[in-house]
Structures are given as C-alpha cells and as structure tokens.
Amino acid sequence: MASAIAGVYFHFSEIMQLLINVLALSSFIVSGAIVGSGYYIYSNKEAIIDTVKAQVMAEVTGGLMPDIPALGGADLPIAGDSVVPGGVMAAPASIPTIPSFN
Numbered sequence: 001m002a003s004a005i006a007g008v009y010f011h012f013s014e015i016m017q018l019l020i021n022v023l024a025l026s027s028f029i030v031s032g033a034i035v036g037s038g039y040y041i042y043s044n045k046e047a048i049i050d051t052v053k054a055q056v057m058a059e060v061t062g063g064l065m066p067d068i069p070a071l072g073g074a075d076l077p078i079a080g081d082s083v084v085p086g087g088v089m090a091a092p093a094s095i096p097t098i099p100s101f102n
Contacts, residue, residue, distance in 0.1 A: 041048065
C-alpha cells in the first residue's frame with residue numbers, strides 16, 4: 001500500500017514538474033518577445049513616426065481637399081463691393097488692453 005502511494009506521489013510530482021517547466025518556458029518566450037519588440041520600436045522610432053505622420057497627412061488632406069473650392073480667379077474676391085455683402089465694411093474692433101492700477 002505504501003509503495004502504491006509513493007508511486008502516485010512520484011507520478012504527481014513529475015506532472016507538476018512538467019507543468020512548471022512549460023510555464024517557465026512560455027514566460028521566458030513572452031518576456032523575450034516583449035523585450036525584442038520594445039528594442040525594435042525604440043531603434044526604428046523615427047521611421048515609425050514619419051510613416052504615421054505621412055498617413056495622417058494623407059488622410060487629412062484627402063478629406064479636406066475636395067471640400068475646399070478652387071482658390072484664385074473669379075472665385076476669390078479681391079476688393080470692392082464683392083468683399084463684404086452690401087458693400088459696407090464695419091469698423092475694426094478695438095484691441096482689448098490690460099488696465100494698469102498705478
């Protein structure tokens with residue numbers, strides 16, 4: 001009876017040792033992947049930033065350019081009555097000043 005219990009305990013400890021080894025190996029692989037990807041991003045950060053900037057600018061200008069009318073020619077008023085509806089220009093607003101308490 002004692003040998004059967006000892007055999008079960010020995011078998012259980014082998015399974016537990018195998019499980020612990022698998023967990024340790026997978027932890028090492030994940031840690032290595034995190035360190036490797038961090039190094040890759042750090043060493044290529046300028047290229048990554050430039051790529052993202054180019055993509056953002058392409059999206060922004062692609063989204064805005066169709067909505068902006070052609071500048072110049074007859075579309076752009078230069079001076080005269082066509083600048084302000086009704087031909088009457090309002091007086092420019094005064095610039096606010098900071099009061100002095102002297």
